[in-house]
Amino acid sequence: MSQEHSDLRRQQILGAARRCFVREGFHQTSMADIFAESGLSAGSVYGYFKSKNDIIGAIAGDVVAEIVRLLEPIMAAEPLPTWEEAIERGLVSASQVAFGDEGFGRLAPQVWAEAMRDEALRDVLGERYRRIHELIAGLVAAEQRAGRIAADRDPVDVAKVLLSVVVGYMLQRLLLGDIEPVVYARALSALARPGD
């Protein structure tokens, strides 16, 4: 049995774990739940992951990686969108991630909470988020050259603000569930262009 089969099994386990975590949360999910959902036995699962924390770590990493995967094509599109267009596309993606079948977005708050007390995970997340900052900062720099963002700010700082807007949207959507991406984007433009 080879690498290929082994990877497949890992994915089988992670997929099952993700579904359980979405339903019940990291710490309300028992290993028995994961065994049942994956259709595998205890011994088998422990052959691929050395502990429950190991599985949680893998899932948490995937969640942020997924966000990077979604943002990448938006921030590097040809032709480059304006920052307002990019945000709106980001909001739509966030909305899909939050409510899509896989429910990755529903895990985000748990991942944040976990990272608050797990330094290793916080480091992983920190690296990924820095990647996201740079991704957005590239667009910000272009917008600064185009005169649509004040040029004397650090693009990364502006990127952090833009990321906040998307993250804040996702959180409010998840918890309160009463915002449409388009409406939200238009409200944002009310701040950026008071005269419009």
Added chain:
Amino acid sequence: MSQEHSDLRRQQILGAARRCFVREGFHQTSMADIFAESGLSAGSVYGYFKSKNDIIGAIAGDVVAEIVRLLEPIMAAEPLPTWEEAIERGLVSASQVAFGDEGFGRLAPQVWAEAMRDEALRDVLGERYRRIHELIAGLVAAEQRAGRIAADRDPVDVAKVLLSVVVGYMLQRLLLGDIEPVVYARALSALARPGD
């Protein structure tokens, strides 16, 4: 011994629980931890709270209530601040809440995560957040009358965006720890006033 003493004891327990939760998280904290931290015994604690979930619920409610308490004076100050001034003050407050002695802010991600899978808590939070939205919306409406925010948007929608900016700041501050309120506020103004 009456109401007064009873309330005091409740506070004593909640304070201890909060310190434990900040250190270890809701689900990694055992009741024994809370007994030890509060200096009370099991029977005693269970005389005031009927379960661990009860304690978590009370703490979670307090966390959001604390946010309301901080935002209220900012959004209703005399004279009314501009929205940019208000945001900056909000960021400073968020920073204090996140890193202050009581560490209330450090519980926020956990509260969100908990609310994702507990409908009752989600309802409580929903109500509190609606209060926050209205608080901010009051300021937004004033700013719309002053011409600093486009007038044809729903003030509550704009309020949601502003809240995102603060919440997103707090989250990035907690997880990555590399943002100062003033720098962040100035980056925000780069979007609102590209010419500045």
Added chain:
DNA sequence: TTGTAAAGAAGGAACGTCCGTTTTACGGTT
């Protein structure tokens, strides 16, 4: 081609620990 032995993957019962909660006995106050 077939039988066999070795290796490794999967299964599932078993284990020790820990946890939330309850109950019972004690001590102080009125």
Added chain:
DNA sequence: AACCGTAAAACGGACGTTCCTTCTTTACAA
């Protein structure tokens, strides 16, 4: 003496993990 709140031991159950068995696959020899 009675009552109420507190302390601390005890309990039932659940949990993460391990360990030993069983089954499947594969390689090689007859």
